[in-house]
Amino acid sequence: MWYLMMLLLCPALCSTLPQDGSLSITVRKRNDLATGSSCNCQGLKCGLVGRTNRVVGGSETTLTELPWIAAMFYKGKLYCGAALVSNEHLVTAAHCINRVDKRHVEIVFGSHNISDVVEAGRQTRRVGDWWAHPGFQRRSFNNDIGVIRLSEPLVLGTDVRPVCLPESGGDYVGQHAIVAGWGRVSEKGRNSEVLRKVRVPIMSNDECKTKKYRPSEITDNMVCAGYDQGKIDACQGDSGGPMMFETKNNAGQRQVDLIGVVSWGQGCARPGYPGVYTRVENFSNFLRQQIGASCLCPRN
Ligand SMILES: *[C@@H]1O[C@H](CO)[C@@H](O)[C@H](O)[C@H]1NC(C)=O
Numbered sequence: 001m002w003y004l005m006m007l008l009l010c011p012a013l014c015s016t017l018p019q020d021g022s023l024s025i026t027v028r029k030r031n032d033l034a035t036g037s038s039c040n041c042q043g044l045k046c047g048l049v050g051r052t053n054r055v056v057g058g059s060e061t062t063l064t065e066l067p068w069i070a071a072m073f074y075k076g077k078l079y080c081g082a083a084l085v086s087n088e089h090l091v092t093a094a095h096c097i098n099r100v101d102k103r104h105v106e107i108v109f110g111s112h113n114i115s116d117v118v119e120a121g122r123q124t125r126r127v128g129d130w131w132a133h134p135g136f137q138r139r140s141f142n143n144d145i146g147v148i149r150l151s152e153p154l155v156l157g158t159d160v161r162p163v164c165l166p167e168s169g170g171d172y173v174g175q176h177a178i179v180a181g182w183g184r185v186s187e188k189g190r191n192s193e194v195l196r197k198v199r200v201p202i203m204s205n206d207e208c209k210t211k212k213y214r215p216s217e218i219t220d221n222m223v224c225a226g227y228d229q230g231k232i233d234a235c236q237g238d239s240g241g242p243m244m245f246e247t248k249n250n251a252g253q254r255q256v257d258l259i260g261v262v263s264w265g266q267g268c269a270r271p272g273y274p275g276v277y278t279r280v281e282n283f284s285n286f287l288r289q290q291i292g293a294s295c296l297c298p299r300n
């Protein structure tokens with residue numbers, strides 16, 4: 001039998017989500033953004049990777065390497081990841097929003113060890129509002145993307161900074177993406193306390209359709225990545241978390257684009273079943289409309 005399996009945290013998520021909770025989808029019009037938005041890049045460019053090493057309690061970590069990563073908690077349990085794209089907007093998966101009661105959601109930024117509540121750079125916010133893509137389909141996971149606006153803007157700095165949205169149609173096939181999160185370290189394993197990242201090769205959709213999924217399951221709005229032999233997958237990331245691609249800006253600085261959103265896969269790191277991600281470049285209009293293009297931080 002073929003079926004889709006929500007990546008990673010499904011068992012945890014499914015047991016904690018209210019079964020009756022339903023969320024109406026509203027698409028915010030561009031004009032609504034003119035008033036009330038407090039977005040401000042505080043002079044920062046998007047996507048600049050942080051210091052890659054910092055010694056904490058004697059062990060090396062990568063605390064500020066990916067400062068746009070956020071952990072989403074539902075009633076205190078980690079259930080999804082997300083990526084910061086302004087000082088108050090996040091991109092995540094629609095299935096992390098759809099049918100979830102936002103009053104019970106808390107989002108943590110600037111964290112490395114999610115169990116360590118006294119981390120210096122940590123900021124916590126609630127959901128002000130959120131929008132799943134109106135075309136999201138739970139059956140196919142097509143259009144699995146959504147936008148969150150926080151209850152209150154963040155203070156941007158070393159530990160908390162936004163990632164870049166891709167400019168347009170990059171060809172990533174054959175190159176590696178980075179996927180990160182606090183998700184399970186194996187299909188039946190536990191969540192990770194510390195942020196982990198993996199490198200996965202990006203494949204063309206034509207190639208992905210030759211893998212063990214049914215070709216029709218892989219739509220143009222998805223992108224697949226992973227190794228044929230399995231073993232390394234977005235199981236180490238979370239649903240809704242970022243798939244990232246590193247480029248260089250005009251000043252030669254390493255800069256990271258959000259090219260995908262962790263969406264689904266059958267199991268985790270099973271041979272022949274690559275991870276499937278929402279292809280962010282296909283949602284450029286939706287994202288810019290929901291977020292307000294002027295809220296996005298400059299690349300250069
Ligand atoms: C994470 O933080 C908790 C609470 O401070 C601590 O008990 C745990 O050992 C830390 N985990 C790691 C992997 O450092």
Ligand SMILES: *[C@@H]1O[C@H](CO)[C@@H](O)[C@H](O)[C@H]1NC(C)=O
Nearest residue numbers: 169170220221222279281282
């Ligand atoms: C999504 O993007 C891909 C790659 O640029 C393109 O081939 C495809 O037609 C797009 N699909 C949709 C539905 O816009």
